[in-house]
Amino acid sequence: MHICIFEDEQYLNFEPLIYSRPVYDLVCGISTLKEKIIRAFPKEKFVLKCRLYLESFIREENRKYKVNQFDHDDYLFINGRIIAPANLKNILEVKSNEEKVFVSKGIVAAVQLSRKRIEALGLDKTEVIDTKLFSDLPAVEVDVECANYLWDLVYLNGKEIQNDFKIYAKNKSSANKKYAGVNFVNRKNIFIGKEVEIKPGVVLDASTGPIHIENNVTIFPNAVIQGPIYIGESAKIKSCATIYPNVSIGKVCKIGGEVEDTIIHPYTNKQHSGFLGHSYLGSWINIGADTNNSDLQNNYGSIKVQVNGKHIDSGKQFVGLIMGDHSKTAINTMFNTGTVVGFSSNVFGAGFPPKYIPSFGWGGSESMKEYKLSKAVETAKAVFARRNKNFSKEDEDLFETIFNITSEDRSKRGY
Numbered sequence: 001m002h003i004c005i006f007e008d009e010q011y012l013n014f015e016p017l018i019y020s021r022p023v024y025d026l027v028c029g030i031s032t033l034k035e036k037i038i039r040a041f042p043k044e045k046f047v048l049k050c051r052l053y054l055e056s057f058i059r060e061e062n063r064k065y066k067v068n069q070f071d072h073d074d075y076l077f078i079n080g081r082i083i084a085p086a087n088l089k090n091i092l093e094v095k096s097n098e099e100k101v102f103v104s105k106g107i108v109a110a111v112q113l114s115r116k117r118i119e120a121l122g123l124d125k126t127e128v129i130d131t132k133l134f135s136d137l138p139a140v141e142v143d144v145e146c147a148n149y150l151w152d153l154v155y156l157n158g159k160e161i162q163n164d165f166k167i168y169a170k171n172k173s174s175a176n177k178k179y180a181g182v183n184f185v186n187r188k189n190i191f192i193g194k195e196v197e198i199k200p201g202v203v204l205d206a207s208t209g210p211i212h213i214e215n216n217v218t219i220f221p222n223a224v225i226q227g228p229i230y231i232g233e234s235a236k237i238k239s240c241a242t243i244y245p246n247v248s249i250g251k252v253c254k255i256g257g258e259v260e261d262t263i264i265h266p267y268t269n270k271q272h273s274g275f276l277g278h279s280y281l282g283s284w285i286n287i288g289a290d291t292n293n294s295d296l297q298n299n300y301g302s303i304k305v306q307v308n309g310k311h312i313d314s315g316k317q318f319v320g321l322i323m324g325d326h327s328k329t330a331i332n333t334m335f336n337t338g339t340v341v342g343f344s345s346n347v348f349g350a351g352f353p354p355k356y357i358p359s360f361g362w363g364g365s366e367s368m369k370e371y372k373l374s375k376a377v378e379t380a381k382a383v384f385a386r387r388n389k390n391f392s393k394e395d396e397d398l399f400e401t402i403f404n405i406t407s408e409d410r411s412k413r414g415y
């Protein structure tokens with residue numbers, strides 16, 4: 001079977017994280033949405049469909065798979081925003097020479113298509129697929145979780161850490177090293193990778209869910225960590241950090257203060273005091289000391305979030321901060337519930353900044369202006385250098401593309 005993972009017409013609901021990645025490269029649990037799909041079909045051939053400006057990055061990061069290149073064959077198209085269970089292959093019952101659409105709660109989760117229809121609809125040339133094209137196909141109702149917004153991934157994160165842990169921990173051996181002065185609770189539910197350093201006074205409490213610690217992680221003295229939680233390779237958990245359940249921390253992150261119910265992509269720093277809860281952060285972010293976000297309104301009401309130009313009622317009592325790649329905050333920054341900060345923005349100043357800051361925004365509560373592209377690129381190059389990574393011409397082109405894509409959003413606000 002040939003399988004294509006695609007983005008549908010709702011991909012902009014995941015802004016600003018999707019400006020620099022496809023929806024299927026968002027994290028939920030230990031793995032990305034793409035990795036969950038591929039894991040469910042271990043012997044199949046995959047094509048990754050993405051927007052053209054992201055193609056070079058997707059090719060570089062996925063050399064085992066074709067990107068935007070189709071063979072002359074039938075395909076099973078799988079929506080990149082589903083949270084694929086381990087038995088997805090059994091749920092999507094594919095039979096030869098059939099065409100049908102698999103629908104879960106009104107969302108197209110997958111479509112089985114002939115090569116003839118793929119060509120007729122131009123799906124091999126379309127960047128983002130409009131699932132309304134499949135309305136005339138026979139529909140099969142399936143039960144598959146599907147994210148509509150970023151906060152859906154946050155709310156599913158704890159469950160997905162537990163699901164992923166069963167698979168990852170099963171295939172790896174946890175370190176049996178003894179750590180002096182470390183208090184383990186439910187040790188059998190804790191996975192520790194190689195060359196992990198855990199200092200005295202640390203509490204690892206897996207009584208409420210698993211703790212998965214990747215290779216080369218350092219946990220400094222007196223940190224308290226409660227599962228379910230995932231800590232990526234070479235991350236550092238600072239002294240006296242308090243990390244509550246349902247948190248995923250990407251590789252090479254530095255995390256301190258108080259964190260709960262949050263997903264953090266790789267190479268992001270929030271290493272000082274301050275609260276971060278029910279939030280979703282991209283990569284290459286730096287959160288200044290004593291930055292805090294609110295994730296609960298004083299009236300305990302449902303939180304509204306601005307997404308793709310609309311004010312969406314999340315239906316959730318807890319929604320914190322959503323922040324795109326390469327954004328920064330100054331010390332003592334305060335964010336209101338459901339605040340969205342775009343790609344490569346710089347937030348500073350007293351009081352609460354606006355609840356929506358477009359990409360390449362510069363300022364805070366008193367005033368906002370456009371963050372010059374040249375200055376943003378200059379900062380990104382310096383940040384990459386600190387991690388011994390090269391900021392390539394492709395990276396610079398990506399910044400320029402996102403700057404242009406989001407220019408109208410800034411113009412509407414007069415900067």
